[in-house]
Amino acid sequence: MPKEINCDITIIGAGLTGLVAAFYFTKAGKKVVLLEKDSHSGGVINTINEDGFVFEAGPNSGVLSHSEVFDLFDDLAPQCTLEKANKESKKRLIWKNGKWNALPGSPVEGISTPLFSLYDKFRILGEPFRKKGNNPDESVAELVLRRLGKSFLDYAVDPFISGIYAGDPNKIITRFALPKLYELEQNYGSFIKGAIKKKPAPLPEGAKKPTREVFSASNGLINLVHALENSIYKQNFFFNSENISVTPKDNSFATSFFQNGDDYTLNSEKVITTVGAYSLPSILPFIIKEQINQISNLEYAKVVQVALGFRKWNGIKLDAFGGLVPSVEKRKILGVLFTSSIFENRAPLGGAMLSVFMGGMRNPNAIDLSDNEIIKIVYTEINEMLGLQGAEPDLVRIFRYAHAIPQYGITSEARLNRIYMIQKQYPGLIIAGNIRDGIGMADRIKQAKTIADSITGR
Numbered sequence: 001m002p003k004e005i006n007c008d009i010t011i012i013g014a015g016l017t018g019l020v021a022a023f024y025f026t027k028a029g030k031k032v033v034l035l036e037k038d039s040h041s042g043g044v045i046n047t048i049n050e051d052g053f054v055f056e057a058g059p060n061s062g063v064l065s066h067s068e069v070f071d072l073f074d075d076l077a078p079q080c081t082l083e084k085a086n087k088e089s090k091k092r093l094i095w096k097n098g099k100w101n102a103l104p105g106s107p108v109e110g111i112s113t114p115l116f117s118l119y120d121k122f123r124i125l126g127e128p129f130r131k132k133g134n135n136p137d138e139s140v141a142e143l144v145l146r147r148l149g150k151s152f153l154d155y156a157v158d159p160f161i162s163g164i165y166a167g168d169p170n171k172i173i174t175r176f177a178l179p180k181l182y183e184l185e186q187n188y189g190s191f192i193k194g195a196i197k198k199k200p201a202p203l204p205e206g207a208k209k210p211t212r213e214v215f216s217a218s219n220g221l222i223n224l225v226h227a228l229e230n231s232i233y234k235q236n237f238f239f240n241s242e243n244i245s246v247t248p249k250d251n252s253f254a255t256s257f258f259q260n261g262d263d264y265t266l267n268s269e270k271v272i273t274t275v276g277a278y279s280l281p282s283i284l285p286f287i288i289k290e291q292i293n294q295i296s297n298l299e300y301a302k303v304v305q306v307a308l309g310f311r312k313w314n315g316i317k318l319d320a321f322g323g324l325v326p327s328v329e330k331r332k333i334l335g336v337l338f339t340s341s342i343f344e345n346r347a348p349l350g351g352a353m354l355s356v357f358m359g360g361m362r363n364p365n366a367i368d369l370s371d372n373e374i375i376k377i378v379y380t381e382i383n384e385m386l387g388l389q390g391a392e393p394d395l396v397r398i399f400r401y402a403h404a405i406p407q408y409g410i411t412s413e414a415r416l417n418r419i420y421m422i423q424k425q426y427p428g429l430i431i432a433g434n435i436r437d438g439i440g441m442a443d444r445i446k447q448a449k450t451i452a453d454s455i456t457g458r
């Protein structure tokens, strides 16, 4: 007989979304159980501290784009501290014709930058007068070509989409991936007019204003994970859970799973999934194949991240956030983050810590390369791009992600509609995680808090 457990809320997946939701449920006095297939929580977040270097295996930093991020760090204080990026790392570099160029931060810099063509610089003056688009499924590339021009697509938007989504701007649909940009055109007829006229959305009383600043947790994102984990009762985590399967009952759910040789059944009124789309068919077997396929067909970018640590840095000055490589430049890396310039204590004094990215939708096969092949490519590219003159790193670690970043492409509308219909048909079931509502860590925190608040009535 399976062991029976009763709780208020079952959460499947103990990544950032699951942990934040569980934290707020626990705070509100609800009994929550987290089922996780791995032996640890945090999902793709993991900070490693090795030989004087501190580096991330997964996400490196988030953007303070939602007030819920500030709230979370306030709620977790003093267990972990929000760390904002150093002001000196504000500059973003773009690779063009064999050298780095700073992405313009002002209209004056926009005139002088070699990144964009003279034609497009003049053409942008007409952007406020250009007709509004009427194709809701327009890709980011189509939108940018229509309103701004090819050099803006090639040397600003393509590397930006690559840096955030590891994606292809021809396949990413603007209204799902960049809803704020889409709304700017739809509501104001132009990006420029919208940027001038748009008033920030009113914030709840006392809420901190979202910004474009970059954040981590002091000494790495794992400290955010640990703080969350420590605020949730230990006995409510079931790590190494296998064969998780949800069955709807009258007004509730029975979730069966197997852990360390024992079978369990969890009875709860609510079930929240935070796992990737590809895990849903086995977890929700009562949803017919044609319907669940509309969710599980979500495509993911595959990403290889290579952490490089140098005890003594002899390359170019790393006075920027990092550099992105446009696809038209045909290089073998997507970009590089200057991690030790962004955050404190990431490398020994005089040294440097970098994170290099390969693969993405541009080159999905990079994930299949051997470690030696990856290292050879990264050394060759970094050596030239960062002026290393053959100096080799003192630390190299490679991390591969087969399902790194979901691509909000043409199937998004069908996926979101199907999620909505399933949730309506089975009240109490919530299909969450980065398959909807944004892919960044700030989006995950906001989604989790919103779900918790809606259930606890806060």
Ligand SMILES: Cc1cc2nc3c(=O)[nH]c(=O)nc-3n(C[C@H](O)[C@H](O)[C@H](O)COP(=O)(O)OP(=O)(O)OC[C@H]3O[C@@H](n4cnc5c(N)ncnc54)[C@H](O)[C@@H]3O)c2cc1C
Pocket: 012, 013, 014, 015, 016, 017, 018, 035, 036, 037, 038, 041, 042, 043, 044, 045, 057, 058, 059, 060, 061, 062, 063, 241, 244, 274, 275, 276, 279, 283, 303, 305, 401, 403, 404, 405, 433, 434, 439, 440, 441, 442, 444
């Ligand atoms: C390489 C990389 C770099 C990134 N860089 C950034 C960045 O710089 N900035 C930013 O804001 N975001 C970044 N992201 C995205 C960000 O990390 C994620 O959006 C966020 O961490 C996802 O959290 P999550 O809890 O929704 O999902 P996950 O972290 O994927 O957690 C899901 C959890 O569910 C578990 N699970 C899966 N299947 C099952 C199953 N069948 N049964 C039980 N458990 C299961 C998994 O083990 C995992 O613990 C990056 C992501 C990657 C991979």
